[in-house]
Amino acid sequence: METIHKELAAGRWRNLSLCEQLANIGGEVSRARLWQKKDPAVFDRAVTRALELFELTLSDSRWHGRWREIARSREVFLDTVSDGTEYRDSLERLERYFNDFALCARSTSL
Numbered sequence: 001m002e003t004i005h006k007e008l009a010a011g012r013w014r015n016l017s018l019c020e021q022l023a024n025i026g027g028e029v030s031r032a033r034l035w036q037k038k039d040p041a042v043f044d045r046a047v048t049r050a051l052e053l054f055e056l057t058l059s060d061s062r063w064h065g066r067w068r069e070i071a072r073s074r075e076v077f078l079d080t081v082s083d084g085t086e087y088r089d090s091l092e093r094l095e096r097y098f099n100d101f102a103l104c105a106r107s108t109s110l
Contacts, residue, residue: 004052013056018063019104025053026098033091047081
């Protein structure tokens with residue numbers, strides 16, 4: 001698969017805090033929610049970008065102790081954008097989950 005976030009994958013991602021990384025994932029989750037019923041192609045691109053950011057976060061050794069939470073949120077996201085039968089979650093609920101990280105990132109950057 002081609003890298004979408006080339007600058008981030010090249011190392012910039014590792015300069016971000018966990019809150020910032022998860023907030024960026026949340027941005028893609030939000031875009032996926034917005035386009036889910038409007039434009040399948042835009043929805044698919046947002047899902048692909050979110051998955052790439054999940055992988056970058058999971059590969060960041062600083063979060064070794066948080067790996068399960070990050071991997072589980074990726075698993076729930078994947079289930080939600082596919083058939084949603086295992087977790088029965090929604091993109092709206094996932095967006096709210098990731099919004100907390102956006103608030104954390106914003107409060108620490110002020």
